[in-house]
Amino acid sequence: MSDVVNVLIVGVGGQGVVLASNILCEVALRAGYDVKKSEVHGMSQRGGVVTSHVRFGEKVYSPLISRGQSDILLGFEAAEALRFAHEVKEGGLLLSSTQKIRPPRGPQKKKAKGLQYPENALDDAKKVCHGRVVPIEAEEIANELGNSRLTNTILLGAVSTGLDISDDIWTETIKAMVPPKTIELNLAAFARGKAVVEGAEA
Amino acid sequence: MSVPNGQKEKPNKILQFGNEAIAHGAREAGCYFGVAYPGTPSTEILQIFHTFPSVMAKWSPNEKVAVEVGIGANLTGSRVLCTMKHVGLNVAMDPLMTFTYTGVVAGFVLVVADDPGMHSSQNEQDSRMLAKFMKVPVLDPANSQEAHDFTKMAFEFSEKYNTPVMMRETTRIAHARGIVQLGEWAEPVRGDNMKRDIQRFVMMPNFARARHTFAEERTLKLLDFSNNWEGNELNLQSKKIGIITAGVASNYVRELLPDASYLKVGMPWPFPVEKARKLAEHCERVLVVEELEPFMEEEALIAGIKVQGKEFFPREGELDLDTVGEGLHKAGLLDAVPPPNANEPVLARPPVLCAGCPHRGIYMALKKINADVYGDIGCYTLAALPPLESVHTCFCMGASIGNAVGAALNENNPKHHRVAIIGDSTFFHSGLTGLLDAVASNANMTVVIVDNSITAMTGGQQHPGSGKDLMGEIGPKIPIEDVVTGLGVKHLIVTDTYEYDKTLELLKEAVKHEGPSVLIARRPCALFPKKIGIDPYVILDDPCSGCGNCLRIGCPAISISGRKTDRGMHIPEITADACTGCTLCQQVCKDDAIFSIAEMKKSSGEEVEA
CATH class of the missing domain: 3.40.50.970 (Thiamin diphosphate (ThDP)-binding fold, Pyr/PP domains)
Structure with missing residues (x-):
């Protein structure tokens, strides 16, 4: 069903993947679409991989995206973006924070392949991703804006460039869903995230 | 999230996950009493239900007690919602196997959340089979709206047919969001008096025999109801292929084969045999697409309806668009779907005990x-x-x-x-x-x-x-x-x-x-009721010998830094914004290389002053 838009959001437990996908769902709902979203709670809260499938369109049945059919992959963490890079469809978009979160591990007896943290994850992602890869220095931008928790909104700003939903709807949703005191900051963060992708295009 | 009773301006359509929708459905049905033991993926239902006005909700020590408490409230005349995960149902089976004989005093809905794929469980049993074993009707919603609507209807069926009703959901219903149209709230039905009736509620052999007869007669009535209920949705289109499906799996079928005829089952037991027969009469071939056990497949086969199912679709794990697509391809109904990803694996990221975990x-x-x-x-x-x-x-x-x-x-x-x-x-x-x-x-x-x-x-x-x-x-x-x-x-x-x-x-x-x-x-949990604060420690490259003792405690705040000692040993480092200062790593450090950042700052400040 090509009229359904698929956005896969991935990251590590505690990064805010679920909150970001909730905001995206609300935006799609306000834009008049049918929306479905699925993620798994539970064990993932303990530092595991978190994925959230967001789908919207005129009519959406499945809450899960099928293999290699994501229009946009939004990565909150570089290695996780690499893990799911193949899910982006031809002509799609991989947007990922450059943030690295290394899993804990005991001393290693031998160097098992796949256990090493992929230091150049987003470059590696370019090799397996069928779409365009745009790294986003979300942590740095958030720190410039003075609040590390803004990475979420910066990444959503980036996602907005790949979706046909007006800025007005994004603005009104962000205003409704973030703490009132942080509205201005969040709108600034949204604009910065958007600018990164638009700048990369130019 | 919650809408105060009687409020008129509630939003027309809102996004809710299945558990939220079930809680709202129960409140709209006038449920008063909610009881449960927490278990993923069912937990949020009661956590949301308890926020509604004019209701009572409690955790019980386990699912068996929860059901017994629920029955007690029900005997006084209250509408009861009792929730649990699939394995909790095993614990609760004892009272339920007999409660099904006595029947209910007011609506009693048992929500059981199955976990195909075992996202957070030790097995992936299919609770529809236990519903049949208990002789209670089971509803199987396919999305949040149905989770809401079916819950509301479950209370109605429970009272109409004098039976507990099982709402069986799965992880992809419980924790998936979809658009829900909410309804009005009914006044909660709260009983105040246990009406004695020993022939009904004292299940000693003589009385129990009569109640077993009652339960069997009720099953026949429920079968008749299931055959006519619109929630068992028969849609006759293509004459070539008909699909019997239910729950979340029905979404994949409808997306992949929009032109097929289908029976989308809302009540897997008693199975709507006559509707399935109509589908089979209309179509050359009938397939059953269902998660986990071949439950409906067997129900259809027992009734002499020729169907195929598990020869094409897996019995283990969750279904999704890809596994259903593969099955339909095997059955000759779809082109091949893309194969699973064959890229090199990326590092493993298993869940771990939190930084500062008391365990x-x-x-x-x-x-x-x-x-x-x-x-x-x-x-x-x-x-x-x-x-x-x-x-x-x-x-x-x-x-x-x-x-x-x-x-x-x-x-x-x-x-x-x-x-x-x-x-x-x-x-x-x-x-x-x-x-x-x-x-x-x-x-x-x-x-x-x-x-x-x-x-x-x-x-x-x-x-x-x-x-x-x-x-x-x-x-x-x-x-x-x-x-x-x-x-x-x-x-x-x-x-x-x-x-x-x-x-x-x-x-x-x-x-x-x-x-x-x-x-x-x-020791209190590091996350609940309140996340413990950050009090970072640091590993000093000198005198760290790279022995790895601190890495062996499996703390997510400790990782390998990339730096090495003179003897070529890996030096670990502590992620400052994750460390809670539990000091376990310091206690096992044989080089005295781990220090509190706050204390180091304090003592260096003092030295400057001196």
Whole structure:
């Protein structure tokens, strides 16, 4: 069903993947679409991989995206973006924070392949991703804006460039869903995230 | 999230996940009494339900008690919602198998959340089979709207047919969001008087025989109802292919084969046989697409309807667009779907005990004494994995103690240590009777109760040791010590798991004790009720020798820095914004290389002043 838009959001437990996908769902709902979203709670809260499938369109049945059919992959963490890079469809978009979160591990007896943290994850992602890869220095931008928790909104700003939903709807949703005191900051963060992708295009 | 009673301006359509929709459906149906034991993926239903005005909700120590409490409330005339995860249903089967004979006084809806794919469970049983076994009708919603609507209808069916009704959902319904149109709230039905009727409610053989007859007659009525209910949706289109499907799987079918004829089943039992027969008469070929067991497939085959199912679709794990697509391809109905990803694997990121988790210290000690550790259900099962590797079994709630009793009575090696490890909430759930057995049989073993004073794995729910319940009222806080000594345990010690050396000594003492001993390893959870603060420590490159002791405690705040010592050993580092300052790494550091950042700043400040 090509009229359904698929956005896969991935990251590590505690990064805010679920909150970001909730905001995206609300935006799609306000834009008049049918929306479905699925993620798994539970064990993932303990530092595991978190994925959230967001789908919207005129009519959406499945809450899960099928293999290699994501229009946009939004990565909150570089290695996780690499893990799911193949899910982006031809002509799609991989947007990922450059943030690295290394899993804990005991001393290693031998160097098992796949256990090493992929230091150049987003470059590696370019090799397996069928779409365009745009790294986003979300942590740095958030720190410039003075609040590390803004990475979420910066990444959503980036996602907005790949979706046909007006800025007005994004603005009104962000205003409704973030703490009132942080509205201005969040709108600034949204604009910065958007600018990164638009700048990369130019 | 919640809409006050009678409010007119509620939003037309909102996004809700299945559990939220079920809670709202129950409130709209006029349910008064909610009771449960937490279990992923069912937990949020009661957490949301309890926020509604004019209702009562509580956690019970386990699912069997929850059902019994629910039946008690129901006998007085209240509408009752009782929720649990699939494995909780096993615990609750005893009262339910007889409650199905007595029938209900007011609506009684049992929500059971299955977990195909085992995202957070130890098995993937299909509870539809238990609904049939219990002779209770089961509803199987396909999205949030149906979760809401079916819950509301379940109360209606329950009262109309005098039966408990099971709402069976799965993880992808419970935790998936979709658009829901909410309805008006009915006045909650709260009973105030138990009406005595021994022929109905005293299930001794003479009376029970009559009630069994009642239950069988009810099944025939329910079958007739199922054959006519519009929630079992028959849509005749293509004459070539018809699909029988239900629950989340129906979404994949409708997306992949929009032109097929289908019977989308909302009530898998009693199975709408006549509707299935109509589908089979209309179509050349009928397939059954369902998650887990071939439940509807067998129901159709028993009725003599020719169908195919599990020869094309997996019996294990979750279905999705790809697995259903592959099955339809095998059946010759779809082009091949893309193969699974064959890229090189990216690093593993298994879930781990949190930084500052109070369980870490006791597992380090258990590893040190090399005990056989019989595990249980909770976050602490994660310690089975490297580097802690000190849990060796995990079956079901409470199994640790029984397993250790059996081993202790069989093994004939006094030097071998047998330890059962069980969380506080799990101990209250199912550990008491096991410990009673340990005492009664004088089993030579140790029970470690890891007491973080909350039900942590499911997100921080209260339990009998908390002195609180959902509604917040303070009940008596039940000390685990009192329960343990009351059960006859003579050797009981309490330790603080942040003190590693002391914990290790007390554990050694406990395992040396002849007969059953109990060690309570106590520290509040790092996440609930409040996330503990950050108090970072640092590893100094000099004098770190790179021995790796701190890495072996499996703390997510410690990783390899990339720097090496002069002798080429890896130097670890602590992620400052994750470290809670529990000091366990400092306690096992043999080089004295780990320090509190705050204290270092303080002492260097003092030096400057001096």
